[in-house]
Amino acid sequence: MTKIIPVKNGTKKEAITKKASVLFKENGFSATSMRAIAEAFGIEASSLYNHINSKKEILQEICFKVANLFTANIIKVEANDLPVIEKLELIIRLHIHMMLQEYESVYISEHEWKHLPEPYLSNFKNQRKSYRKRFADIVKQGIANKELKKIDPYVAVLTILSAVGGIESWQHSKKNIDARSLEENMVTILLQGLQS
């Protein structure tokens, strides 16, 4: 007789979220139905509701998982007693790793967050804003202590985040270069563009 192993709700929820993020990425959040997610997961739509209340709850899981991860990292980086240039390297590398390894989740948290219901929408927007402020503050420290050239911290953060976001176009073809070299080259260009 096969012993039935109870599936932890958390784990199943995570698996559903992972599958859903691929579908949201491919077809967009709006065009993806709970039925399509259930089908991709090989279960009935009605069973899906045992694990998750709504499509928006899945979106919320994805967006906040990504946002919380970046926030936790920047808090850790801020607390570290490192030169600013090394702090920036840690932040840039995490962004690149996320674009390489958690591409669908990052894509959705970047492009589909507008569909979040309140109060999550406001919360998410605040978290984004606060993240960029903390990031810019680290750049400011580097300018103050002369590690970085005199650049506008807002433009520095915009340039870094946009450049890293461009890995999206690499994800479409995965041609021209391997992930490791892509990372090393981008880190070099961005860090040395900031360094004084």
Add this chain to the structure above:
Amino acid sequence: MTKIIPVKNGTKKEAITKKASVLFKENGFSATSMRAIAEAFGIEASSLYNHINSKKEILQEICFKVANLFTANIIKVEANDLPVIEKLELIIRLHIHMMLQEYESVYISEHEWKHLPEPYLSNFKNQRKSYRKRFADIVKQGIANKELKKIDPYVAVLTILSAVGGIESWQHSKKNIDARSLEENMVTILLQGLQS
């Protein structure tokens, strides 16, 4: 008696295209009807067809105007007898200027070209690919003559184009910094990130 001044077809077509690009940017190409474009232009939908055959023709006008402008520029830059770093500066500044001054057209040529009908779609994709190759070739020259550090030319072009594309987020708020300083700061970070 008012003398009727004949409107040149080309001029009116350009004006329609300009208006349409704002609507495509706001609501997306698919969700924008010819009727909506006519209304925004203050004419009947039937009159619109005197100037333009279809919505796809407008898209085609927008995409190729942008692509041709960048191609013409890079041909001129290639022919110039300048250090590579100055060639790159000319290219980067044109991309920034276009993001600042022709934002809607650039946005549409970046995000909506997939709706182009054949043979325009293939033509546009080839032009994009060829542009990036020429751009990468200039980077290669700079590495060969030691003006630039040893970076992967593909990653250099990806980083530059993505960073400049990030001006999209500045366009949403136009906060934090004026256009001129945005340009100067971004040019500094990108060029010095490449320079040896």
